[in-house]
């Protein structure tokens with residue numbers, strides 16, 4: 001199933017929330033919408049799902065305009081932050097209902113429920129009510145419920161937010177595996193760039209209701225098209241500083257891995273040294289800003305360091 005979002009506009013109380021959003025997701029693609037809190041991600045996903053009406057623009061699924069089609073008729077699976085399981089029904093029934101509604105036989109349904117429950121590690125929870133589950137368990141059940149009938153279009157809004165770090169990594173892997181196995185066109189909303197990078201075939205960065213950039217994670221990491229994107233992507237993101245120190249007009253973005261400590265012409269003072277496990281992240285205070293670098297060794301705060309910039313990205317300015 002392919003999806004086109006064409007010039008979507010949405011305002012709440014006269015405040016523009018989505019400002020002409022246009023994007024295209026190919027059949028079988030895993031597309032991530034990444035942006036800070038309040039940027040309009042959930043609103044966009046709700047419009048794609050048919051849970052919210054746009055003020056203008058079109059949603060096209062497989063070439064068909066579905067802008068006015070009710071959510072139930074769009075053949076999509078959804079997992080939202082509030083998982084909305086049926087509270088009066090046990091997990092098994094929660095998983096059975098979506099299958100029943102598409103006419104799957106009882107035997108086939110049992111097999112599918114068993115399979116997906118095993119994959120998501122919820123096979124021991126099938127006879128419990130949602131109120132008897134932790135937030136993370138409810139989230140896994142919600143994922144299972146959305147996946148059990150292998151939807152053609154799968155919409156996820158921060159579906160792993162209640163899982164702890166190891167569970168997140170394994171659930172992430174599982175979502176990707178199932179998505180690839182069944183070639184489910186998927187749209188995944190998150191504010192977590194690590195998650196976005198790990199999952200996306202392609203992704204977009206959205207901020208204040210506008211798309212800043214669309215591309216593969218590699219393209220966006222390597223070639224952010226603006227200071228906004230550059231200061232959002234990467235761990236840590238690029239340091240944005242005045243290019244003057246490199247003899248360049250305008251702002252430049254520099255990744256920590258592209259700064260070589262010791263022996264360069266440039267000088268600064270260590271403002272902070274953070275332990276990252278396999279190395280240290282050094283914050284270097286410059287006359288006109290701050291730059292980050294990695295170091296194998298701990299460096300004392302307040303020490304003077306020299307460094308060299310191996311690679312940078314120029315933003316604006318005259319070249």
Ligand SMILES: Nc1ncnc2c1ncn2[C@@H]1O[C@H](COP(=O)(O)OP(=O)(O)OP(=O)(O)O)[C@@H](O)[C@H]1O
Nearest residue numbers: 012013017035036037038039040041042043044191
């Ligand atoms: N029903 C509504 N009525 C009024 N304002 C709304 C409504 N829904 C969302 N908003 C506003 O729209 C903006 C975008 O909200 P949205 O939930 O789409 O952002 P988000 O990027 O998903 O944020 P988060 O990551 O925090 O969930 C916010 O300022 C929010 O307050």
